[in-house]
Amino acid sequence: MSLSGSKTNLLRGLLVPLILLVVFLQAQIDPLRRQPAIEPPQANKVIGGLKGATLPFEYMLGAVSGFRQVIAGLLWVRSDSFFHSGNYDAILPMIRLITWLDPNWLDPYATGAWHITYNFTDTDQRSDRRYLPAGVALLNEGIQSNPDIFDMYKEKGWLYYDKIKDYNESAKALEAGMQHKPDINQVGHLLANAYIRAGKVDEAEKQFADNIRLHKANLADPKANDDTKMRSGSGLKNQEGQLDKLAFRKKWRAVNVNPPIDADLKFQVRRIKPKVIEITGSWNMIGSKGFDKDKGIIVEGPVDGARLDIRLQDEGYQMPQVADFNFELDPSVMIMQDSVSVRGGKKVLKGGLYAQTKGRATFNDLAADKVGVYGFNEQDSAGLGVPLDQALAGKAQISPFGMNQLATVAYPLPYNSTAVFPPEAEVPALFNRLKNDPGKIAELTKKGFCIAVKDSQVEGTFKKEIDMSKDPKMYGFAKDKYELILSFNPRYTSDFVKDRLGWNGEGLSDKRYLDTTTIPGARILRVKIPITKDDLLGNGEKVIMDSK
Amino acid sequence: MNAILTIAGNTISEALRRKVLNAFLLGGVAVLALTFMFGQFTARQELTLIRGMGLGIITLAGIFITVILSINLIPTEIERRTIYTILAKPVNRWEFLIGKWLGAIATIGVNIVLMGVVLIIAVALKQIGAENPSNPLELLKGILMIFLQMVLLCSVAVFFSVFLTPLVNFFLTLSLFIIGNMSSFTQDLAKTGSNILVKGFFTVVHYLVPNFGNFQFTNPLVNPAVEVKSELLFLTQNCIYGLVYSAVLLILAVLIFDRREV
Secondary structure (H helix, E strand, O other), rough: OOHHHHHHHHHHHHHHHHHHHHHHHHHHHHHOOOOOOOHHHHHHHHHHHHOEOOOOOHHHHHHHHHHHHHHHHHHHHHHHHHHHHHOOOOHHHHHHHHHHHOOOOHHHHHHHHHOOOOOOOOOOOEOOHHHHHHHHHHHHHHHOOOOOOHHHHHHHHHHHHHHOHHHHHHHHHHHHHHHOOOOOHHHHHHHHHHHHOOHHHHHHHHHHHHHHHHHHHHHHHOOOOOHHHHHHHHHHHHHHHHHHHHHHHHHHHHHHHOOOOOOEEEEEEEEEEEEEEEEEEEEEEEEEEEOOOOOOEEEEEEEOOOOOEEEEEOOOOOOOOOOOOOOOOOOOOOOEEEEEEOOEEEEEEEOEEEEEEOOOOOOHHHHHHOOOOOOEOOOOOOOEOOOEHHHHHHHHHOOHHHHHHHHHHHHOOOOOOOOOOHHHHHHHHHHHHHHOOHHHHHHHHHHOOEEEEOOOEEEEEEEEEOOOOOOOOOOOOOOOEEEEEEEEEEEHHHHOOOOOOOOOOOOEEOOOEOOOOOOOOOOEEEEEEEEEEHHHHHOOEEEEEEEE | OHHHHHHHHHHHHHHOOOOOOOOOOHHHHHHHHHHHOOOOOOOHHHHHHHHHHHHHHHHHHHHHHHHHHHHHHHHHHOOOHHHHHHHHOOHHHHHHHHHHHHHHHHHHHHHHHHHHHHHHHHHHHHOOOOOOOOOOOHHHHHHHHHHEEEEHHHHHHHHHHHOOOOHHHHHHHHHHHHHHHOHHHHHHHHHHOOOOOHHHHHHHHHHOOOOOOHHHHHHHHOOOOEEEEOHHHHHHHHHHHHHHHHHHHHHHHHHHHHOOOO
16 A cells, blocks of 8 residues: 555655754764864874884775774784784884874873883894884873873873983873872872982972872771772782881981992993993992991992993984874984993991902801991902901901991891891900800801901992894984983982982082082083994994093 | 554564665664773773764664665555555555554664664663763663654655665665755855855755754763753653654655545
């Protein structure tokens, strides 16, 4: 049966208002649909693509037909397989496309920035720092697309903290992250440490206190789940400990930085062969060997492990700020960054305890190390002192400090003790006990312990060979002029060094290389050595710079 | 009304007897199960992949089920000559058409709901013990949008099926689906076109071509941290849009089918 004429007309008449209603609805839907939360504007960029990052047609068709997330997911799975097969270059265009396709997906930004800034290295595992601006730009894109989520700020803060070592920028990113319902364990804790490394100790103290307050609030929140409470509980304990340490460090570092130590940095830069340089030198690096929270530094002396940063770069290079993430590198730019740690510094005063290493490379005795007993090799210890058994028999005088060292080495304090030496009143008794204990004396003498008959100090040394000949892509040597920068920033050295040098290097000095202008408020060691292309590429050995 | 429901019921029975639909359904469920293969990723990444892939698979399976079912609804009846038997009874042509459409929609709905349930269960299972889990039932919003998208797609295919062969209908419906998903581009071109003719053309395309892109609600479901403004209004307007546009297409189909010689 067909429709009657009137029904046909009715249906025809209905069409016009219904089509108008469709048009009206579309006009209402458009502004809501085009909001970034539903249709991120970046997604359309895949149509144009980028050099080296263009979707195959079928993927692009899928992406514009409502399958953005599927395509992004497939690319992510593929990126993962590229990562595991070591095909790192292939991941970069994937990251570009995925973050366009799904700009609200946080993991590609975080993993991508980590990958690009950490995983491209030379054969000696030195990162390709030309990628750092791209890593920052990728995280900035992540922040731009997800401004209300803390994760991207945290990642940016961590990149500046751990890799770029710009603690002011790190703190700035983390401060922003703190405004967006952050995980305190991740953002708040790192922010406090970024403040410390930026030299802002008072801000750090306030941040530790804020973190404690926020953890307590989480613990008191009846809506918080078990996981949150467990994390807040451990976070609270951690931050209370940190705040306590900060309080006594503030107190003692103000005192212990005096008098400033002359670092007496000496170095030589030598070309061994084309594109291979060697940096050697010595350095009077003093730190805390024994620290008591109620007394400050008890024993100080040369310490191992403080690192001298080495950076070879194009003359005048500054890390650029890049607006858009682009993984294409400028092959003419060259940056090499490494570091070398100082080792082997030793010191003993007349009447004090030291140990002969007797052919061993190092002397390992935790109790002895804690009280400033150093190992001296045969060359350094010639005529320095007498074996312990002979000293106790009267052949050398033992100083009061030496008695303290000896009592502690002979009868170590309990493992969990925070004291450096036994109580002062107990030392004479322990010393007498040792004198009447031939077995112990023989044991300590056999270990190489001696008493010094004069003062002696040997500066720590460093040596690093840097081979840039195996990685022509990273080290193109396209420019004619370079600069080699050697630097030491006490702000991010270990606490046992900072205990003596202070938060900002207040206890650091050097006749030639102290720099108080490059980093405002910090006293660092820094030397910039101009180097030419010929210096680096010439044949044969050549001393490029000798500080002597 | 009884005639419509009877025809719809028969359409469902026939559709479910067709193995091709079951194959798509099984395929969809199987691929959803594959989403458990992302174990090498962190829990958060895995959930993002499962949500995104899951909704994508439901959409893809939905498209194939809808198109293959809908383009054959009328032509098959004509080809088998069963339509003559039906129309010889006191059944209006429009009742036949609407009954077939309703039956197709119900079949598509059952398929999408089944796949949606699997996805929701998969996400719920993956979130056990997770920190700050999102509500897996939120995915229902996405499943509703996919269903409405398929209702509109079915209406388009049924409209074409009253005057086109299934092969032509297949390509035309799929093409329209792709163009309709690119409505953001047509809207941009309507605004930024080089002259008034181009602007006018794309304005007409944007407002009159069925706008399948309206129903893309995957982003906030895959990335639960993003906040959608006026979500309820947006979803409601889309529901009305899908139903009204389908009504327009069905009225056109009825008018054409009513005059067609079968």
